[in-house]
Amino acid sequence: MEEKAVSFYWRGFKERYGLVGSKCELCSRHFFPGRVICPECRRKGKMHEHRFSGKGKVYSYTVIRTPPTGFEIYIPYVVAIVDLEEGARVVSQLVDVKPEEVSIGMPVEACFRKIREQNQSGLVLYGFKFRPLK
Amino acid sequence: MAVGIVGYGAYIPRWRIKSSSIAEVWGSDQGRTNSLVDEKAVSSLDEDAATMAVEAGKSALLRAGINPKDIGALYVGSESHPYVVKSTSSIVAEALDATPDLTAADLEFACKAGTAGMQMAMGLIESGRIKYGMAIGSDTAQGRPGDELEYTAASGAASYILGSRGLIAKINDTCSYTTDTPDFWRREGEEFPRHGGRFTGEPAYFTHVLAATRALLEKTGTTVEDYDYFVFHQPNAKFPLKAAKTLGIPAGKIMQGLLVSQIGNTYSAASLLGLAAVLDVARPGENILLTSFGSGAGSDSFSITATDLITKKRRLAPFVKNMIAVKEYIGYAHYIKFRRKLKGAMR
Ligand SMILES: [Zn+2]
Numbered sequence: 001m002e003e004k005a006v007s008f009y010w011r012g013f014k015e016r017y018g019l020v021g022s023k024c025e026l027c028s029r030h031f032f033p034g035r036v037i038c039p040e041c042r043r044k045g046k047m048h049e050h051r052f053s054g055k056g057k058v059y060s061y062t063v064i065r066t067p068p069t070g071f072e073i074y075i076p077y078v079v080a081i082v083d084l085e086e087g088a089r090v091v092s093q094l095v096d097v098k099p100e101e102v103s104i105g106m107p108v109e110a111c112f113r114k115i116r117e118q119n120q121s122g123l124v125l126y127g128f129k130f131r132p133l134k
Numbered sequence: 135m136a137v138g139i140v141g142y143g144a145y146i147p148r149w150r151i152k153s154s155s156i157a158e159v160w161g162s163d164q165g166r167t168n169s170l171v172d173e174k175a176v177s178s179l180d181e182d183a184a185t186m187a188v189e190a191g192k193s194a195l196l197r198a199g200i201n202p203k204d205i206g207a208l209y210v211g212s213e214s215h216p217y218v219v220k221s222t223s224s225i226v227a228e229a230l231d232a233t234p235d236l237t238a239a240d241l242e243f244a245c246k247a248g249t250a251g252m253q254m255a256m257g258l259i260e261s262g263r264i265k266y267g268m269a270i271g272s273d274t275a276q277g278r279p280g281d282e283l284e285y286t287a288a289s290g291a292a293s294y295i296l297g298s299r300g301l302i303a304k305i306n307d308t309c310s311y312t313t314d315t316p317d318f319w320r321r322e323g324e325e326f327p328r329h330g331g332r333f334t335g336e337p338a339y340f341t342h343v344l345a346a347t348r349a350l351l352e353k354t355g356t357t358v359e360d361y362d363y364f365v366f367h368q369p370n371a372k373f374p375l376k377a378a379k380t381l382g383i384p385a386g387k388i389m390q391g392l393l394v395s396q397i398g399n400t401y402s403a404a405s406l407l408g409l410a411a412v413l414d415v416a417r418p419g420e421n422i423l424l425t426s427f428g429s430g431a432g433s434d435s436f437s438i439t440a441t442d443l444i445t446k447k448r449r450l451a452p453f454v455k456n457m458i459a460v461k462e463y464i465g466y467a468h469y470i471k472f473r474r475k476l477k478g479a480m481r
């Protein structure tokens with residue numbers, strides 16, 4: 001797998017570690033990944049950094065059996081679209097659950113996991129995933 | 135200045151392997167009968183000491199109810215830091231939103247690195263240098279396949295936020311006992327640790343745990359009768375039970391904090407998870423004595439008293455008991471894959 005420069009991953013740490021996106025103070029819409037300009041309010045909008053609570057529900061999901069490079073060891077695993085309680089929508093791996101246990105509408109919460117390791121000598125890349133809400 | 139615990143959090147991964155599954159592969163029940171460990175907690179493929187430290191840290195923040203930016207020092211004690219060079223503590227601080235105005239460091243002292251972090255944070259708080267300090271013990275411990283350690287080496291994390299106000303438990307005093315005793319070690323580049331066999335008992339565990347505990351009792355002018363709970367480092371169930379017996383502690387006072395039979399030895403997290411299990415049930419005014427042990431070797435001992443706030447605060451994050459109960463068993467083959475012990479595997 002072609003790895004990008006360290007700075008590329010590093011720039012995404014805050015967003016990926018803490019599920020940090022943005023919120024428009026004018027219309028209260030939430031965005032993940034964060035945006036600089038609100039697509040609704042445009043110039044009038046006031047965007048602020050927002051750390052999502054991590055609580056949400058499964059909007060849809062799929063079971064990955066043919067994985068991209070770097071994810072081979074996890075198969076079969078679940079990737080879901082999660083509706084965050086604030087309103088934004090994120091795509092993420094679901095963990096601590098078997099594919100047959102997942103259902104649409106299932107309450108989930110963010111957890112902190114390894115996303116992948118570059119290789120034996122490379123970086124360990126961390127970030128949020130989701131697990132069933134206990 | 136009063137110093138104590140403002141919040142605490144535990145994390146135990148979901149997976150378990152039964153000692154009987156390990157015994158079946160190696161054709162001997164010796165490891166199980168020697169350790170009295172029935173099953174141990176195993177981390178997932180995407181978990182390590184950093185991720186578990188973050189999970190435990192989140193729970194500690196929920197209970198403390200403080201702004202993570204007010205944490206002035208963050209220490210992660212582990213013998214399984216993901217990198218040899220590159221701090222775990224910075225990953226944890228970033229994920230918990232405690233960056234950038236804090237000091238952070240990774241600590242190593244086998245199984246007592248977490249309690250060493252607590253002492254360091256206490257000093258900074260008492261001297262007025264920081265408002266809050268976070269000390270974490272987190273490990274994904276490894277045992278060589280077939281070694282007796284394989285029955286006990288487990289994964290888990292515990293996090294403590296210390297401060298001087300809003301205490302759920304006051305730390306009355308602490309003291310330590312340290313000597314150069316090579317009971318257990320792992321050299322750079324080596325995957326699995328080595329241990330001195332029977333040497334781990336008398337000159338290592340018992341000498342240090344008993345000496346630190348006795349020194350604390352003497353220093354504080356207290357006796358065994360003054361404490362409602364005792365928590366000792368638990369590399370197996372036999373050692374803490376024997377230490378309690380030697381000190382004249384009734385077995386009933388150590389059972390609440392004795393988790394090793396159900397989750398294994400979580401190394402840096404072991405005594406701190408035991409303390410978390412006690413804080414989950416302790417009543418205001420009850421006294422707790424905690425003594426860790428780290429190979430190499432040393433023990434840190436703490437005298438702790440629960441405050442009125444504890445009953446309200448502990449409900450704000452998951453209890454140890456519930457984390458032990460939420461589990462899924464894996465067999466030996468999956469365990470080997472999870473712990474990445476398979477050489478030459480395609481992935
Ligand atoms: Zn807007």
